Amino acid sequence: GESVGLHLPTLSVQEGDNSIINCAYSNSASDYFIWYKQESGKGPQFIIDIRSNMDKRQGQRVTVLLNKTVKHLSLQIAATQPGDSAVYFCAENTGNQFYFGTGTSLTVIP
Amino acid sequence: DGGITQSPKYLFRKEGQNVTLSCEQNLNHDAMYWYRQDPGQGLRLIYYSQIVNDFQKGDIAEGYSVSREKKESFPLTVTSAQKNPTAFYLCASTLSWGGTEAFFGQGTRLTVV
Numbered sequence: 001g002e003s004v005g006l007h008l009p010t011l012s013v014q015e016g017d018n019s020i021i022n023c024a025y026s027n028s029a030s031d032y033f034i035w036y037k038q039e040s041g042k043g044p045q046f047i048i049d050i051r052s053n054m055d056k057r058q059g060q061r062v063t064v065l066l067n068k069t070v071k072h073l074s075l076q077i078a079a080t081q082p083g084d085s086a087v088y089f090c091a092e093n094t095g096n097q098f099y100f101g102t103g104t105s106l107t108v109i110p
Numbered sequence: 111d112g113g114i115t116q117s118p119k120y121l122f123r124k125e126g127q128n129v130t131l132s133c134e135q136n137l138n139h140d141a142m143y144w145y146r147q148d149p150g151q152g153l154r155l156i157y158y159s160q161i162v163n164d165f166q167k168g169d170i171a172e173g174y175s176v177s178r179e180k181k182e183s184f185p186l187t188v189t190s191a192q193k194n195p196t197a198f199y200l201c202a203s204t205l206s207w208g209g210t211e212a213f214f215g216q217g218t219r220l221t222v223v
Contacts, residue, residue, distance in 0.1 A: 032210055043116075043200055043214035089152065095208045100145075100152040109140045 008087070012107045019077040024062035026073065030092035030099075035064060035075045038087045038103070046087075047075070082108045086096045112137045116201050116215035121202075122223050123188065123195060131186045131218045133201035141207045144172060147198040156199075159184055160207035189222060196222050200221035 013019045025033070031052040036044035050057045050064045052074075057064050063076040073090050089103035114135040124127045128141075135142065140161050145153040155168030159178040173192025178184050188195045201215040 034211060036214075041217070041219070043114075043216045046211055049153070049211060067177070092214070093210070097155070097158075097208075098143075098153075098212055102150060102152045 008102055008105055010105045012109055013080050015082060015108050015110050016079055017110075019075075019080045019084070021075045021077075021088050021106065022028060023072050023073040023075075023101050025073060025090065025092045025099075025101075027094055027099065028068075029042075029091060029094050031095055032093040033064070033066060033073050034091045034093070035062075036089055036091060037084075038089065040086075042091070053067065073105055077106075080106075080108050084108050113163045113167065114198075114201055114203055114215035115212055116218050118218060119216065121218055123220060124223060126190045128187055128189050129220065131134075131188070131199055131201075131220070133183075133184045133186065133215055135182055135201075135203045135213070137203055137213060138181070139203035139205050139209075139213070140181070141204045141209060142178065143187045143202045143204075143212070144168075144174070144176065144184070145200045147200055153200065156186065158207075195220055 001104050034049045037049040038044045047061050048059045055066050061078045065074045085108045087103040087105050089101045091098050091100045111191040117132045142159045154170050156174050157176040159165040162181045165176050166176050175187045199218045202212045203211050
């Protein structure tokens, strides 16, 4: 999984499979988390968010899970499609500032 | 459509030159941010502005300057004091400081030639 400052990890999945991207956050005071998708040469796009009073949130084909005990966040993408290929990174917000992970590069194999 | 517009998309700077990156938003957001993105690293905060006519240094402000004279505009100047300016620069905004979802522009890629 990703964490601030580490090398960019990569994940390759077959089209149609589910993808799981992980993120370890560091600040136990963080109360809001976002997953972003960034395509090459473009700005990050919001995917899904979750507050610290929740442990799971679902969107269209995406689910975010939050485990506050171990400070871990994951993004699950169902039925991964070629258009999902991008860098995905998490962001934590302490109510004061955002802190961003380095990202995971997802490649979908047709 | 509301959003954030960064320009130009690509920018080339000669050694010793100052260049200014534009960031405009029509989301009526109070807070705006500038981040720098380098390969294999997370976004690093350069400057932020909580409200018009106010701005604060972020984690890597040296060699950069900003202004916030209008709510919708937050230009970033990369000065000659910035020794390694080649990077992808991202502007973002939130409804308020410490607010929730950050909206990003499409970025400006700056290259020193």
